[in-house]
Amino acid sequence: MYLALGLLGLTLAAGIFYKVSAGRGRSIQKSEVIDLSRIGAHKNGSPVSKPGKSATLLLFSTEYCGQCPGVRRSLTQIEKGSAGVLQAEVDLTDRLDLxxxxxxxxxPTVFILNALGELTFRVSGVPKQGLIQQELTKLGIK
Amino acid sequence: MSAELIDPRGPRFGAAITSALSLAAFGIAVSAPEGFSAAYPLIVLLAVLFSWSVFSPKTHPYGLVFKKLVRPRLSAPSELEDSRPPQFAQKVGLGFALLGLVGFWFAPVLVAVSAGFIFFAAFLNAFFNFCLGCQMYLGLKRFGIVS
Structure with a gap:
């Protein structure tokens, strides 16, 4: 009985921890330039080689990813609303090396690249509401 | 393979029932750790339900109950979801249920372990909308645990 209650408590704690911590993301200090063509980035089926003028939002998905379509939609909306922001995607299903x-x-995992194509911020899981926009503002993009 | 789109609340409804069944199985298994207990038929039932959703998801009783009784009372879904991630998660659930079945003969402690894991994953799915199997898919693949 106590063990069952313990399991219930443990599961609740794990769920609450997930809700609080997921999708917060972190800044990358020592960043590297990500070569979009080498990692097979694409946009609506056509390959992407150059980063966006002001920033690139890179979504990593797999064919099994249930929450990726929703994230893709919200990134596309941000792309439409901000000048020079490019959204692209990498399917990791057959690219485990990446x-x-x-x-x-x-x-989903989302990378934000600056105008030079350098990784500046990354989020694991569905990004919290407004997070990507906030990070773009830090890069000086409205 | 063409992806089929489903109402994401369907799998969560099923996971809520699964979590109730597996918590009961866990509670019984830990209070009667030796020999046969009511946890055994519950694990068999879970294994049957998981196999059912792996091999014939369209005829699954959870799905039919959801469609007949639950879905009409909910508003339209805000978005549909690919059916493959929850399908993968059902396979993970089946794997754990089979582990429990093995436990009947070799190590009764596995019955409680299996029910515990199934509860953990199903409860997170039902009440926190966190699909453990789906999230871990990439990690498991990277370490070569699933192909």
Whole structure:
């Protein structure tokens, strides 16, 4: 009985921890330039080679990712609303080498690249409401 | 493979029932750790339900109950979801249920372990909309645990 209550409590704690911590993201200090064509980034089926003029929102998905379509939609909306922002996507289903290289263990994962194509911010899980917009503002994009 | 789109609340409804069944199985299994208990038929039932959703999701009783009784009382879904992630999660659930079945003969502690894991994953799915199996898919693949 106590063990069952303990399990229930543990599961509740894990769920609350997930709700609070998921999608917060972190800034990357020592950043690297990400070569979009080498990692097979695409947009609506056509390959993307150059980063956006002011920033790039890079979504990593897999074919099993249930929450990726929703994130894709919200990133596309941000792209439409801000000048020079490009949204692109990488499907990791057959590119596990990339998952290992960028240390991605869950999808969706979103990378924000600055105008030079350098990784400046990354989020694992569905980004919290307004987070991406806020980070773009930090890069000086309205 | 063409992706089928489903109402995401369907799998969550099923997960709520699964979590109730597996919590009962866990509670019984830990209070009667040796020999046969009511946890055994519950694990068998869970294994049957998971196999059912892996092999014939369209005829699954959870889905039919959801469609007949629950869905008409809800508003239209805000978005539809790919059916493959929850399908993958059902396979993970089946794997754990099979682990519990093995436990009947070899190590009764596995019955409680299996029910505990199933509860943990199903409860997070039902009440926090967090699909553990779907989230872990990439991680498991990276370490070569699933192909």
């Amino acid at each position: 998952a290992a290289r960028f240390n991605i263990s869950q999808t």
